[in-house]
Amino acid sequence: MPTATPTPDLRERRRLATQAEIEQVALDLFARKGSERTTVDDIAAAAGISPRTFFRYFATKEDAALGANRAFDADLARRLEDRIGSSTSLTDLEDCLADALAAASAETGSIERMRRVRCLALEDAGVRGALLRLDAEQTAAFYARVAAATGSAIVDLRTRVLAETLGAGLRAAFDDWAGRRARGEDADLVATYRRTRRELRAVTGG
Amino acid sequence: MPTATPTPDLRERRRLATQAEIEQVALDLFARKGSERTTVDDIAAAAGISPRTFFRYFATKEDAALGANRAFDADLARRLEDRIGSSTSLTDLEDCLADALAAASAETGSIERMRRVRCLALEDAGVRGALLRLDAEQTAAFYARVAAATGSAIVDLRTRVLAETLGAGLRAAFDDWAGRRARGEDADLVATYRRTRRELRAVTGG
DNA sequence: CAGCCTAGTGGCAGTCACTGCCAACTCGTC
DNA sequence: GACGAGTTGGCAGTGACTGCCACTAGGCTG
Numbered sequence: 001m002p003t004a005t006p007t008p009d010l011r012e013r014r015r016l017a018t019q020a021e022i023e024q025v026a027l028d029l030f031a032r033k034g035s036e037r038t039t040v041d042d043i044a045a046a047a048g049i050s051p052r053t054f055f056r057y058f059a060t061k062e063d064a065a066l067g068a069n070r071a072f073d074a075d076l077a078r079r080l081e082d083r084i085g086s087s088t089s090l091t092d093l094e095d096c097l098a099d100a101l102a103a104a105s106a107e108t109g110s111i112e113r114m115r116r117v118r119c120l121a122l123e124d125a126g127v128r129g130a131l132l133r134l135d136a137e138q139t140a141a142f143y144a145r146v147a148a149a150t151g152s153a154i155v156d157l158r159t160r161v162l163a164e165t166l167g168a169g170l171r172a173a174f175d176d177w178a179g180r181r182a183r184g185e186d187a188d189l190v191a192t193y194r195r196t197r198r199e200l201r202a203v204t205g206g
Numbered sequence: 207m208p209t210a211t212p213t214p215d216l217r218e219r220r221r222l223a224t225q226a227e228i229e230q231v232a233l234d235l236f237a238r239k240g241s242e243r244t245t246v247d248d249i250a251a252a253a254g255i256s257p258r259t260f261f262r263y264f265a266t267k268e269d270a271a272l273g274a275n276r277a278f279d280a281d282l283a284r285r286l287e288d289r290i291g292s293s294t295s296l297t298d299l300e301d302c303l304a305d306a307l308a309a310a311s312a313e314t315g316s317i318e319r320m321r322r323v324r325c326l327a328l329e330d331a332g333v334r335g336a337l338l339r340l341d342a343e344q345t346a347a348f349y350a351r352v353a354a355a356t357g358s359a360i361v362d363l364r365t366r367v368l369a370e371t372l373g374a375g376l377r378a379a380f381d382d383w384a385g386r387r388a389r390g391e392d393a394d395l396v397a398t399y400r401r402t403r404r405e406l407r408a409v410t411g412g
Numbered sequence: 413c414a415g416c417c418t419a420g421t422g423g424c425a426g427t428c429a430c431t432g433c434c435a436a437c438t439c440g441t442c
Numbered sequence: 443g444a445c446g447a448g449t450t451g452g453c454a455g456t457g458a459c460t461g462c463c464a465c466t467a468g469g470c471t472g
Contacts, residue, residue: 011448011449039429049451051429060430158405161375161378165371172370179360199363200410202364203368204412221420245458247457257423258421
């Protein structure tokens with residue numbers, strides 16, 4: 001996830017700073033009290049903005065915590081975009097996903113925030129729900145891109161199975177990784193995903 | 207889904223009737239106006255109850271539409287319960303799921319309501335989100351049952367992959383089926399699931 | 413049958429997520 | 443220095459959801 005714009009506006013820089021600040025305090029507050037017991041007013045006060053402004057940055061309270069995950073999804077979408085058209089075999093797409101995971105793991109801040117969110121989701125239903133929605137949107141976006149590439153308005157069953165299987169593997173890997181981390185083990189995300197791919201083959205008799 | 211209790215209480219019968227009535231009018235209103243533009247007051251008024259009572263039946267507005275899906279999940283959970291311990295191969299679990307789908311398809315009312323909900327979910331983000339949460343809860347319950355059977359407190363990666371793959375196939379089949387139905391084709395749910403299983407093998411190179 | 417216990421219901425007040433609108437302010441530009 | 447666009451805060455309003463309490467009615471017991 002390299003910085004795209006070389007010279008962002010002062011306004012743009014402020015906006016990004018405010019957004020980052022909100023994400024930071026939201027994650028902290030959710031971790032301390034849970035999303036249920038954290039109000040938007042709490043987050044806004046901690047971030048030094050008005051509640052009204054909060055909703056100009058995030059549509060829902062829970063969304064405020066998912067910054068790192070959204071960035072990962074965007075990066076993954078870019079990588080998948082390059083593959084679509086040339087090859088859409090499960091193995092190639094999994095490679096793509098593994099690359100994205102490796103890139104995220106290389107950025108200390110990014111992977112750490114993702115870990116915090118995933119661990120939080122294990123206990124916090126609100127965050128878990130938001131993450132679920134984000135995953136589903138990512139899958140739907142994948143459908144749309146493939147359909148656009150084939151010029152067809154409808155998504156065929158194979159594409160659905162492909163996308164859902166890919167998503168299932170990613171979710172399983174994230175959950176296992178977060179669970180291990182929460183228990184104090186120092187699991188590696190990329191290695192976990194590698195094991196997940198093997199398990200998928202074993203399970204489906206491939 | 208046979209009737210379990212032979213002689214339910216008058217109270218119990220009334221409760222079930224009220225619940226069914228709420229589900230009915232909620233589904234109708236969502237289909238007509240969308241869940242976003244339907245208020246709890248609307249649903250309560252149409253069902254002839256107070257808004258306060260509505261929340262004694264359903265935790266959220268969107269949950270009110272998912273009756274048939276919850277019943278299906280409960281039936282599936284019972285069937286899976288019998289398998290767990292004896293065999294937890296993907297193929298056996300898929301058979302189990304196929305049986306549950308066939309049983310639901312045999313009940314006209316049940317399958318029709320599920321179709322309405324799934325078609326609604328294609329356009330209505332609120333309903334889609336609720337359905338997503340329900341699916342996730344079902345998957346989590348499966349984890350818990352398997353973990354309980356093995357006596358382990360932690361869920362191993364293979365179990366996660368198994369459950370997520372099973373869920374992915376079910377979701378793909380439901381989405382494809384609902385999409386076809388929404389376009390006027392008369393797709394069969396069990397046949398669609400059969401095709402989904404084949405696609406999964408093809409995709410994973412099994 | 414009378415009386416009691418309990419489940420179910422409605423109303424009310426309150427909290428909180430989220431939105432539309434408007435006024436104030438500020439960055440960037442001409 | 444003024445103007446236009448982007449950003450913010452306050453305010454009022456809607457609607458989801460909850461806790462509390464009083465009321466009703468089914469079901470049981472003496």
